[in-house]
Amino acid sequence: MARAKHTLNECIALRIARSKRDVFLTRDFASLSGEDQIIRALRVLVGKQKLIRLGKGVYAKARLSSLTGMAVLANPEGFLSVAQQALERLQVVWEPSDAQRAFSESRSTQIPANPVLKVKGRFSRKLRYGSNQLVIERGAKPTESGCRAEVGNAIRRRRAELGLTQAFLADLSGLRRHTISDIERGMPGKLSHEAVRRVMIVVGLSPGLPPFKPKHAKRALWMAANSSSVSYRRAITPEVLGHTLSTGDLSAQFIPQVGTFLEEAPVPLLVMAVEEAAAGQRIAPHVVWRNVALLADRLDLVRSGLFRRALLTKSSPR
Incomplete structure:
Protein backbone atom coordinates (compact mmCIF):
# COMPACT_ATOMS: atom_id res chain seq x y z
CA MET A 1 0.00 0.00 0.00
CA ALA A 2 1.45 3.35 -1.01
CA ARG A 3 2.37 5.72 1.80
CA ALA A 4 0.19 8.83 1.87
CA LYS A 5 2.03 12.07 1.14
CA HIS A 6 2.30 14.66 3.87
CA THR A 7 0.38 17.88 3.43
CA LEU A 8 2.30 21.16 3.30
CA ASN A 9 1.23 21.94 6.88
CA GLU A 10 2.52 18.56 8.04
CA CYS A 11 5.82 18.98 6.18
CA ILE A 12 6.45 22.38 7.74
CA ALA A 13 5.45 21.16 11.22
CA LEU A 14 7.76 18.15 10.87
CA ARG A 15 10.67 20.33 9.78
CA ILE A 16 10.11 22.66 12.76
CA ALA A 17 9.89 19.79 15.23
CA ARG A 18 13.16 18.30 14.00
CA SER A 19 15.03 21.62 14.01
CA LYS A 20 17.11 22.81 16.97
CA ARG A 21 16.33 26.42 16.04
CA ASP A 22 13.92 28.59 17.98
CA VAL A 23 13.35 31.11 15.18
CA PHE A 24 12.11 30.44 11.65
CA LEU A 25 11.79 32.63 8.60
CA THR A 26 9.33 32.19 5.75
CA ARG A 27 12.24 31.50 3.40
CA ASP A 28 13.24 28.46 5.48
CA PHE A 29 10.41 26.55 3.78
CA ALA A 30 10.84 27.91 0.25
CA SER A 31 11.77 24.46 -1.06
CA LEU A 32 8.37 23.08 -0.05
CA SER A 33 6.00 25.35 -1.98
CA GLY A 34 5.28 28.89 -3.17
CA GLU A 35 5.43 31.85 -0.80
CA ASP A 36 1.67 32.39 -0.57
CA GLN A 37 1.02 28.74 0.27
CA ILE A 38 3.78 28.75 2.89
CA ILE A 39 2.41 31.89 4.55
CA ARG A 40 -1.06 30.30 4.74
CA ALA A 41 0.40 27.11 6.22
CA LEU A 42 2.37 29.09 8.83
CA ARG A 43 -0.81 30.98 9.72
CA VAL A 44 -2.53 27.63 10.37
CA LEU A 45 0.34 26.49 12.62
CA VAL A 46 0.09 29.74 14.57
CA GLY A 47 -3.61 29.05 15.02
CA LYS A 48 -2.78 25.55 16.27
CA GLN A 49 -0.30 27.10 18.76
CA LYS A 50 2.69 25.33 17.20
CA LEU A 51 4.28 28.67 16.31
CA ILE A 52 4.18 32.27 17.54
CA ARG A 53 4.34 35.04 14.97
CA LEU A 54 6.91 37.66 16.03
CA GLY A 55 6.70 39.87 12.95
CA LYS A 56 6.55 39.85 9.18
CA GLY A 57 8.07 36.58 8.02
CA VAL A 58 9.47 35.77 11.50
CA TYR A 59 8.13 32.97 13.71
CA ALA A 60 9.20 31.32 16.96
CA LYS A 61 8.76 27.75 18.11
CA ALA A 62 5.98 27.49 20.73
CA ARG A 63 4.95 25.17 23.52
CA LEU A 64 1.75 25.00 25.55
CA SER A 65 1.89 26.35 29.09
CA SER A 66 0.99 23.58 31.52
CA LEU A 67 -0.79 26.15 33.67
CA THR A 68 -2.72 28.32 31.21
CA GLY A 69 -2.90 26.01 28.19
CA MET A 70 -1.85 28.93 25.98
CA ALA A 71 1.08 29.06 23.57
CA VAL A 72 4.31 30.47 25.06
CA LEU A 73 7.81 30.69 23.65
CA ALA A 74 9.57 27.33 23.69
CA ASN A 75 12.88 29.06 24.40
CA PRO A 76 13.23 29.18 28.21
CA GLU A 77 15.34 32.36 28.01
CA GLY A 78 12.37 34.42 26.87
CA PHE A 79 11.60 37.04 24.25
CA LEU A 80 14.92 38.92 24.38
CA SER A 81 16.90 35.78 23.52
CA VAL A 82 14.48 34.90 20.71
CA ALA A 83 14.68 38.46 19.35
CA GLN A 84 18.48 38.27 19.34
CA GLN A 85 18.31 35.03 17.37
CA ALA A 86 15.83 36.60 14.97
CA LEU A 87 18.20 39.50 14.28
CA GLU A 88 21.07 37.08 13.70
CA ARG A 89 18.95 35.06 11.28
CA LEU A 90 18.04 38.28 9.48
CA GLN A 91 21.79 39.08 9.33
CA VAL A 92 21.40 42.23 11.43
CA VAL A 93 24.41 43.20 13.56
CA TRP A 94 23.33 43.88 17.14
CA GLU A 95 24.71 44.46 20.61
CA PRO A 96 23.15 45.07 24.06
CA SER A 97 21.60 48.50 24.49
CA ASP A 98 23.09 51.26 26.61
CA ALA A 99 20.45 50.53 29.28
CA GLN A 100 21.36 46.83 29.35
CA ARG A 101 25.04 47.71 29.52
CA ALA A 102 24.46 50.05 32.48
CA PHE A 103 22.36 47.40 34.26
CA SER A 104 24.96 44.68 33.67
CA GLU A 105 27.75 46.90 35.01
CA SER A 106 25.69 47.82 38.09
CA ARG A 107 25.56 51.49 37.06
CA SER A 108 21.76 51.44 37.01
CA THR A 109 18.89 49.53 38.58
CA GLN A 110 16.40 50.64 35.93
CA ILE A 111 15.02 47.83 33.79
CA PRO A 112 13.49 48.71 30.40
CA ALA A 113 9.78 47.92 30.14
CA ASN A 114 10.46 46.36 26.72
CA PRO A 115 13.59 44.50 25.55
CA VAL A 116 16.03 46.86 23.84
CA LEU A 117 18.85 46.07 21.40
CA LYS A 118 21.20 48.32 19.49
CA VAL A 119 21.60 47.55 15.78
CA LYS A 120 23.84 48.71 12.98
CA GLY A 121 22.33 49.69 9.65
CA ARG A 122 18.73 49.89 8.54
CA PHE A 123 16.17 47.70 10.26
CA SER A 124 12.50 48.65 10.30
CA ARG A 125 10.81 45.31 10.96
CA LYS A 126 8.70 45.12 14.14
CA LEU A 127 9.22 42.15 16.44
CA ARG A 128 6.56 41.58 19.09
CA TYR A 129 5.60 38.89 21.61
CA GLY A 130 2.38 39.44 23.51
CA SER A 131 2.50 42.94 24.98
CA ASN A 132 6.29 43.19 24.55
CA GLN A 133 7.84 44.82 21.49
CA LEU A 134 11.53 44.87 20.72
CA VAL A 135 12.85 48.43 20.93
CA ILE A 136 15.65 49.25 18.48
CA GLU A 137 18.49 51.68 19.15
CA ARG A 138 20.78 52.81 16.35
CA GLY A 139 24.53 52.97 16.03
CA ALA A 140 25.81 49.56 17.02
CA LYS A 141 29.29 48.53 16.06
CA PRO A 142 30.51 44.99 15.88
CA THR A 143 32.12 44.08 19.21
CA GLU A 144 34.96 41.70 19.97
CA SER A 145 33.98 38.66 21.98
CA GLY A 146 37.10 39.04 24.12
CA CYS A 147 39.71 36.53 25.12
CA VAL A 203 24.64 33.30 34.35
CA GLY A 204 24.03 37.04 33.97
CA LEU A 205 27.05 38.12 31.91
CA SER A 206 26.78 40.46 28.92
CA PRO A 207 28.17 38.89 25.72
CA GLY A 208 30.83 40.94 23.95
CA LEU A 209 31.31 43.42 26.77
CA PRO A 210 34.62 42.85 28.58
CA PRO A 211 35.45 42.84 31.47
CA PHE A 212 32.28 40.71 31.68
CA LYS A 213 30.85 42.15 34.88
CA PRO A 214 28.00 40.04 36.27
CA LYS A 215 24.42 41.25 36.35
CA HIS A 216 23.97 40.68 40.08
CA ALA A 217 20.44 40.16 41.33
CA LYS A 218 18.74 43.46 42.16
CA ARG A 219 15.02 43.39 41.59
CA ALA A 220 14.71 39.86 40.26
CA LEU A 221 12.22 38.77 42.92
CA TRP A 222 10.14 41.88 42.27
CA MET A 223 10.07 41.17 38.52
CA ALA A 224 9.33 37.48 39.14
CA ALA A 225 6.52 38.19 41.61
CA ASN A 226 4.87 40.72 39.31
CA SER A 227 5.09 38.62 36.14
CA SER A 228 3.82 35.45 37.85
CA SER A 229 0.82 37.24 39.38
CA VAL A 230 -0.57 38.77 36.18
CA SER A 231 -3.22 36.10 35.59
CA TYR A 232 -4.36 35.79 39.21
CA ARG A 233 -6.51 37.92 41.50
CA ARG A 234 -4.14 37.52 44.45
CA ALA A 235 -0.61 38.80 43.87
CA ILE A 236 2.40 37.21 45.50
CA THR A 237 4.89 39.64 46.99
CA PRO A 238 8.66 39.53 46.39
CA GLU A 239 9.15 38.77 50.08
CA VAL A 240 6.80 35.80 50.03
CA LEU A 241 8.32 34.46 46.82
CA GLY A 242 11.83 34.82 48.25
CA HIS A 243 10.78 33.03 51.45
CA THR A 244 9.16 30.22 49.44
CA LEU A 245 12.26 29.66 47.34
CA SER A 246 14.69 29.83 50.25
CA THR A 247 12.71 27.57 52.61
CA GLY A 248 10.59 25.39 50.33
CA ASP A 249 7.48 26.30 52.36
CA LEU A 250 4.63 26.88 49.92
CA SER A 251 1.35 28.42 51.02
CA ALA A 252 -1.68 26.90 49.30
CA GLN A 253 -2.96 30.34 48.27
CA PHE A 254 0.19 31.00 46.22
CA ILE A 255 0.54 27.63 44.46
CA PRO A 256 -0.60 29.02 41.05
CA GLN A 257 1.78 32.01 41.21
CA VAL A 258 4.81 29.96 42.26
CA GLY A 259 3.96 27.31 39.69
CA THR A 260 3.72 29.93 36.94
CA PHE A 261 7.09 31.39 37.93
CA LEU A 262 8.92 28.06 38.03
CA GLU A 263 7.28 26.83 34.82
CA GLU A 264 7.37 29.91 32.60
CA ALA A 265 9.96 32.42 33.85
CA PRO A 266 12.91 32.96 31.50
CA VAL A 267 15.88 31.00 32.81
CA PRO A 268 18.06 34.12 33.37
CA LEU A 269 15.34 35.66 35.56
CA LEU A 270 14.96 32.38 37.44
CA VAL A 271 18.71 32.27 38.09
CA MET A 272 18.76 35.87 39.35
CA ALA A 273 15.73 35.28 41.60
CA VAL A 274 17.43 32.27 43.19
CA GLU A 275 20.59 34.33 43.73
CA GLU A 276 18.60 37.17 45.32
CA ALA A 277 16.61 34.80 47.54
CA ALA A 278 19.81 33.13 48.75
CA ALA A 279 21.47 36.48 49.47
CA GLY A 280 18.38 37.72 51.34
CA GLN A 281 18.37 34.69 53.65
CA ARG A 282 22.19 34.44 53.78
CA ILE A 283 22.21 30.85 52.61
CA ALA A 284 24.09 29.12 49.81
CA PRO A 285 22.39 29.29 46.37
CA HIS A 286 22.59 25.52 45.94
CA VAL A 287 20.22 25.17 48.93
CA VAL A 288 17.68 27.36 47.15
CA TRP A 289 18.11 25.37 43.94
CA ARG A 290 17.35 22.20 45.89
CA ASN A 291 14.14 23.78 47.18
CA VAL A 292 13.25 24.83 43.62
CA ALA A 293 13.66 21.23 42.46
CA LEU A 294 11.50 19.91 45.30
CA LEU A 295 8.79 22.51 44.64
CA ALA A 296 8.75 21.67 40.92
CA ASP A 297 8.39 17.96 41.72
CA ARG A 298 5.64 18.69 44.22
CA LEU A 299 3.71 20.74 41.66
CA ASP A 300 4.37 18.16 38.92
CA LEU A 301 5.73 20.79 36.54
CA VAL A 302 7.10 20.08 33.07
CA ARG A 303 10.31 21.79 34.15
CA SER A 304 10.82 19.46 37.12
CA GLY A 305 13.25 17.43 35.03
CA LEU A 306 15.27 20.58 34.35
CA PHE A 307 15.81 21.19 38.08
CA ARG A 308 16.45 17.58 39.07
CA ARG A 309 20.23 18.00 38.92
CA ALA A 310 19.98 20.35 41.92
CA LEU A 311 18.95 17.41 44.11
CA LEU A 312 22.33 15.81 43.42
CA THR A 313 24.30 18.84 44.64
CA LYS A 314 25.11 18.50 48.34
CA SER A 315 27.66 21.31 48.63
CA SER A 316 28.62 24.51 46.86
CA PRO A 317 29.96 23.71 43.35
CA ARG A 318 33.45 24.78 42.34
Whole structure:
Protein backbone atom coordinates (compact mmCIF):
# COMPACT_ATOMS: atom_id res chain seq x y z
CA MET A 1 0.00 0.00 0.00
CA ALA A 2 1.45 3.35 -1.01
CA ARG A 3 2.37 5.72 1.80
CA ALA A 4 0.19 8.83 1.87
CA LYS A 5 2.03 12.07 1.14
CA HIS A 6 2.30 14.66 3.87
CA THR A 7 0.38 17.88 3.43
CA LEU A 8 2.30 21.16 3.30
CA ASN A 9 1.23 21.94 6.88
CA GLU A 10 2.52 18.56 8.04
CA CYS A 11 5.82 18.98 6.18
CA ILE A 12 6.45 22.38 7.74
CA ALA A 13 5.45 21.16 11.22
CA LEU A 14 7.76 18.15 10.87
CA ARG A 15 10.67 20.33 9.78
CA ILE A 16 10.11 22.66 12.76
CA ALA A 17 9.89 19.79 15.23
CA ARG A 18 13.16 18.30 14.00
CA SER A 19 15.03 21.62 14.01
CA LYS A 20 17.11 22.81 16.97
CA ARG A 21 16.33 26.42 16.04
CA ASP A 22 13.92 28.59 17.98
CA VAL A 23 13.35 31.11 15.18
CA PHE A 24 12.11 30.44 11.65
CA LEU A 25 11.79 32.63 8.60
CA THR A 26 9.33 32.19 5.75
CA ARG A 27 12.24 31.50 3.40
CA ASP A 28 13.24 28.46 5.48
CA PHE A 29 10.41 26.55 3.78
CA ALA A 30 10.84 27.91 0.25
CA SER A 31 11.77 24.46 -1.06
CA LEU A 32 8.37 23.08 -0.05
CA SER A 33 6.00 25.35 -1.98
CA GLY A 34 5.28 28.89 -3.17
CA GLU A 35 5.43 31.85 -0.80
CA ASP A 36 1.67 32.39 -0.57
CA GLN A 37 1.02 28.74 0.27
CA ILE A 38 3.78 28.75 2.89
CA ILE A 39 2.41 31.89 4.55
CA ARG A 40 -1.06 30.30 4.74
CA ALA A 41 0.40 27.11 6.22
CA LEU A 42 2.37 29.09 8.83
CA ARG A 43 -0.81 30.98 9.72
CA VAL A 44 -2.53 27.63 10.37
CA LEU A 45 0.34 26.49 12.62
CA VAL A 46 0.09 29.74 14.57
CA GLY A 47 -3.61 29.05 15.02
CA LYS A 48 -2.78 25.55 16.27
CA GLN A 49 -0.30 27.10 18.76
CA LYS A 50 2.69 25.33 17.20
CA LEU A 51 4.28 28.67 16.31
CA ILE A 52 4.18 32.27 17.54
CA ARG A 53 4.34 35.04 14.97
CA LEU A 54 6.91 37.66 16.03
CA GLY A 55 6.70 39.87 12.95
CA LYS A 56 6.55 39.85 9.18
CA GLY A 57 8.07 36.58 8.02
CA VAL A 58 9.47 35.77 11.50
CA TYR A 59 8.13 32.97 13.71
CA ALA A 60 9.20 31.32 16.96
CA LYS A 61 8.76 27.75 18.11
CA ALA A 62 5.98 27.49 20.73
CA ARG A 63 4.95 25.17 23.52
CA LEU A 64 1.75 25.00 25.55
CA SER A 65 1.89 26.35 29.09
CA SER A 66 0.99 23.58 31.52
CA LEU A 67 -0.79 26.15 33.67
CA THR A 68 -2.72 28.32 31.21
CA GLY A 69 -2.90 26.01 28.19
CA MET A 70 -1.85 28.93 25.98
CA ALA A 71 1.08 29.06 23.57
CA VAL A 72 4.31 30.47 25.06
CA LEU A 73 7.81 30.69 23.65
CA ALA A 74 9.57 27.33 23.69
CA ASN A 75 12.88 29.06 24.40
CA PRO A 76 13.23 29.18 28.21
CA GLU A 77 15.34 32.36 28.01
CA GLY A 78 12.37 34.42 26.87
CA PHE A 79 11.60 37.04 24.25
CA LEU A 80 14.92 38.92 24.38
CA SER A 81 16.90 35.78 23.52
CA VAL A 82 14.48 34.90 20.71
CA ALA A 83 14.68 38.46 19.35
CA GLN A 84 18.48 38.27 19.34
CA GLN A 85 18.31 35.03 17.37
CA ALA A 86 15.83 36.60 14.97
CA LEU A 87 18.20 39.50 14.28
CA GLU A 88 21.07 37.08 13.70
CA ARG A 89 18.95 35.06 11.28
CA LEU A 90 18.04 38.28 9.48
CA GLN A 91 21.79 39.08 9.33
CA VAL A 92 21.40 42.23 11.43
CA VAL A 93 24.41 43.20 13.56
CA TRP A 94 23.33 43.88 17.14
CA GLU A 95 24.71 44.46 20.61
CA PRO A 96 23.15 45.07 24.06
CA SER A 97 21.60 48.50 24.49
CA ASP A 98 23.09 51.26 26.61
CA ALA A 99 20.45 50.53 29.28
CA GLN A 100 21.36 46.83 29.35
CA ARG A 101 25.04 47.71 29.52
CA ALA A 102 24.46 50.05 32.48
CA PHE A 103 22.36 47.40 34.26
CA SER A 104 24.96 44.68 33.67
CA GLU A 105 27.75 46.90 35.01
CA SER A 106 25.69 47.82 38.09
CA ARG A 107 25.56 51.49 37.06
CA SER A 108 21.76 51.44 37.01
CA THR A 109 18.89 49.53 38.58
CA GLN A 110 16.40 50.64 35.93
CA ILE A 111 15.02 47.83 33.79
CA PRO A 112 13.49 48.71 30.40
CA ALA A 113 9.78 47.92 30.14
CA ASN A 114 10.46 46.36 26.72
CA PRO A 115 13.59 44.50 25.55
CA VAL A 116 16.03 46.86 23.84
CA LEU A 117 18.85 46.07 21.40
CA LYS A 118 21.20 48.32 19.49
CA VAL A 119 21.60 47.55 15.78
CA LYS A 120 23.84 48.71 12.98
CA GLY A 121 22.33 49.69 9.65
CA ARG A 122 18.73 49.89 8.54
CA PHE A 123 16.17 47.70 10.26
CA SER A 124 12.50 48.65 10.30
CA ARG A 125 10.81 45.31 10.96
CA LYS A 126 8.70 45.12 14.14
CA LEU A 127 9.22 42.15 16.44
CA ARG A 128 6.56 41.58 19.09
CA TYR A 129 5.60 38.89 21.61
CA GLY A 130 2.38 39.44 23.51
CA SER A 131 2.50 42.94 24.98
CA ASN A 132 6.29 43.19 24.55
CA GLN A 133 7.84 44.82 21.49
CA LEU A 134 11.53 44.87 20.72
CA VAL A 135 12.85 48.43 20.93
CA ILE A 136 15.65 49.25 18.48
CA GLU A 137 18.49 51.68 19.15
CA ARG A 138 20.78 52.81 16.35
CA GLY A 139 24.53 52.97 16.03
CA ALA A 140 25.81 49.56 17.02
CA LYS A 141 29.29 48.53 16.06
CA PRO A 142 30.51 44.99 15.88
CA THR A 143 32.12 44.08 19.21
CA GLU A 144 34.96 41.70 19.97
CA SER A 145 33.98 38.66 21.98
CA GLY A 146 37.10 39.04 24.12
CA CYS A 147 39.71 36.53 25.12
CA ARG A 148 38.33 33.01 25.38
CA ALA A 149 40.25 32.44 28.60
CA GLU A 150 38.75 35.59 30.13
CA VAL A 151 35.25 34.52 29.11
CA GLY A 152 35.79 31.04 30.52
CA ASN A 153 37.11 32.33 33.82
CA ALA A 154 34.19 34.74 34.16
CA ILE A 155 31.66 31.98 33.50
CA ARG A 156 33.35 29.60 35.94
CA ARG A 157 33.34 32.23 38.71
CA ARG A 158 29.67 33.07 38.13
CA ARG A 159 28.69 29.40 38.01
CA ALA A 160 30.27 28.87 41.44
CA GLU A 161 28.62 32.03 42.81
CA LEU A 162 25.23 30.80 41.60
CA GLY A 163 25.57 27.31 43.09
CA LEU A 164 25.51 25.52 39.75
CA THR A 165 27.43 22.43 38.70
CA GLN A 166 28.63 22.18 35.11
CA ALA A 167 25.94 19.59 34.42
CA PHE A 168 23.18 21.76 35.90
CA LEU A 169 24.36 24.85 33.98
CA ALA A 170 24.42 22.73 30.82
CA ASP A 171 20.78 21.73 31.40
CA LEU A 172 19.74 25.34 32.03
CA SER A 173 21.54 26.44 28.85
CA GLY A 174 20.31 23.59 26.67
CA LEU A 175 23.86 22.32 26.11
CA ARG A 176 26.01 19.33 27.09
CA ARG A 177 28.25 19.23 30.14
CA HIS A 178 31.43 18.85 28.10
CA THR A 179 30.51 22.04 26.21
CA ILE A 180 30.42 23.95 29.52
CA SER A 181 33.78 22.41 30.41
CA ASP A 182 35.27 23.48 27.06
CA ILE A 183 33.92 27.02 27.50
CA GLU A 184 35.36 27.37 30.99
CA ARG A 185 38.75 26.09 29.81
CA GLY A 186 38.71 28.49 26.86
CA MET A 187 39.18 25.71 24.34
CA PRO A 188 40.02 27.39 21.00
CA GLY A 189 38.28 26.46 17.78
CA LYS A 190 35.73 24.12 19.37
CA LEU A 191 32.98 26.48 20.49
CA SER A 192 30.26 28.31 18.61
CA HIS A 193 29.50 31.92 19.41
CA GLU A 194 25.88 30.94 20.05
CA ALA A 195 26.84 28.40 22.75
CA VAL A 196 29.04 30.90 24.59
CA ARG A 197 26.40 33.63 24.28
CA ARG A 198 23.70 31.36 25.64
CA VAL A 199 25.72 30.41 28.73
CA MET A 200 26.72 34.02 29.42
CA ILE A 201 23.09 35.15 29.35
CA VAL A 202 22.01 32.37 31.74
CA VAL A 203 24.64 33.30 34.35
CA GLY A 204 24.03 37.04 33.97
CA LEU A 205 27.05 38.12 31.91
CA SER A 206 26.78 40.46 28.92
CA PRO A 207 28.17 38.89 25.72
CA GLY A 208 30.83 40.94 23.95
CA LEU A 209 31.31 43.42 26.77
CA PRO A 210 34.62 42.85 28.58
CA PRO A 211 35.45 42.84 31.47
CA PHE A 212 32.28 40.71 31.68
CA LYS A 213 30.85 42.15 34.88
CA PRO A 214 28.00 40.04 36.27
CA LYS A 215 24.42 41.25 36.35
CA HIS A 216 23.97 40.68 40.08
CA ALA A 217 20.44 40.16 41.33
CA LYS A 218 18.74 43.46 42.16
CA ARG A 219 15.02 43.39 41.59
CA ALA A 220 14.71 39.86 40.26
CA LEU A 221 12.22 38.77 42.92
CA TRP A 222 10.14 41.88 42.27
CA MET A 223 10.07 41.17 38.52
CA ALA A 224 9.33 37.48 39.14
CA ALA A 225 6.52 38.19 41.61
CA ASN A 226 4.87 40.72 39.31
CA SER A 227 5.09 38.62 36.14
CA SER A 228 3.82 35.45 37.85
CA SER A 229 0.82 37.24 39.38
CA VAL A 230 -0.57 38.77 36.18
CA SER A 231 -3.22 36.10 35.59
CA TYR A 232 -4.36 35.79 39.21
CA ARG A 233 -6.51 37.92 41.50
CA ARG A 234 -4.14 37.52 44.45
CA ALA A 235 -0.61 38.80 43.87
CA ILE A 236 2.40 37.21 45.50
CA THR A 237 4.89 39.64 46.99
CA PRO A 238 8.66 39.53 46.39
CA GLU A 239 9.15 38.77 50.08
CA VAL A 240 6.80 35.80 50.03
CA LEU A 241 8.32 34.46 46.82
CA GLY A 242 11.83 34.82 48.25
CA HIS A 243 10.78 33.03 51.45
CA THR A 244 9.16 30.22 49.44
CA LEU A 245 12.26 29.66 47.34
CA SER A 246 14.69 29.83 50.25
CA THR A 247 12.71 27.57 52.61
CA GLY A 248 10.59 25.39 50.33
CA ASP A 249 7.48 26.30 52.36
CA LEU A 250 4.63 26.88 49.92
CA SER A 251 1.35 28.42 51.02
CA ALA A 252 -1.68 26.90 49.30
CA GLN A 253 -2.96 30.34 48.27
CA PHE A 254 0.19 31.00 46.22
CA ILE A 255 0.54 27.63 44.46
CA PRO A 256 -0.60 29.02 41.05
CA GLN A 257 1.78 32.01 41.21
CA VAL A 258 4.81 29.96 42.26
CA GLY A 259 3.96 27.31 39.69
CA THR A 260 3.72 29.93 36.94
CA PHE A 261 7.09 31.39 37.93
CA LEU A 262 8.92 28.06 38.03
CA GLU A 263 7.28 26.83 34.82
CA GLU A 264 7.37 29.91 32.60
CA ALA A 265 9.96 32.42 33.85
CA PRO A 266 12.91 32.96 31.50
CA VAL A 267 15.88 31.00 32.81
CA PRO A 268 18.06 34.12 33.37
CA LEU A 269 15.34 35.66 35.56
CA LEU A 270 14.96 32.38 37.44
CA VAL A 271 18.71 32.27 38.09
CA MET A 272 18.76 35.87 39.35
CA ALA A 273 15.73 35.28 41.60
CA VAL A 274 17.43 32.27 43.19
CA GLU A 275 20.59 34.33 43.73
CA GLU A 276 18.60 37.17 45.32
CA ALA A 277 16.61 34.80 47.54
CA ALA A 278 19.81 33.13 48.75
CA ALA A 279 21.47 36.48 49.47
CA GLY A 280 18.38 37.72 51.34
CA GLN A 281 18.37 34.69 53.65
CA ARG A 282 22.19 34.44 53.78
CA ILE A 283 22.21 30.85 52.61
CA ALA A 284 24.09 29.12 49.81
CA PRO A 285 22.39 29.29 46.37
CA HIS A 286 22.59 25.52 45.94
CA VAL A 287 20.22 25.17 48.93
CA VAL A 288 17.68 27.36 47.15
CA TRP A 289 18.11 25.37 43.94
CA ARG A 290 17.35 22.20 45.89
CA ASN A 291 14.14 23.78 47.18
CA VAL A 292 13.25 24.83 43.62
CA ALA A 293 13.66 21.23 42.46
CA LEU A 294 11.50 19.91 45.30
CA LEU A 295 8.79 22.51 44.64
CA ALA A 296 8.75 21.67 40.92
CA ASP A 297 8.39 17.96 41.72
CA ARG A 298 5.64 18.69 44.22
CA LEU A 299 3.71 20.74 41.66
CA ASP A 300 4.37 18.16 38.92
CA LEU A 301 5.73 20.79 36.54
CA VAL A 302 7.10 20.08 33.07
CA ARG A 303 10.31 21.79 34.15
CA SER A 304 10.82 19.46 37.12
CA GLY A 305 13.25 17.43 35.03
CA LEU A 306 15.27 20.58 34.35
CA PHE A 307 15.81 21.19 38.08
CA ARG A 308 16.45 17.58 39.07
CA ARG A 309 20.23 18.00 38.92
CA ALA A 310 19.98 20.35 41.92
CA LEU A 311 18.95 17.41 44.11
CA LEU A 312 22.33 15.81 43.42
CA THR A 313 24.30 18.84 44.64
CA LYS A 314 25.11 18.50 48.34
CA SER A 315 27.66 21.31 48.63
CA SER A 316 28.62 24.51 46.86
CA PRO A 317 29.96 23.71 43.35
CA ARG A 318 33.45 24.78 42.34
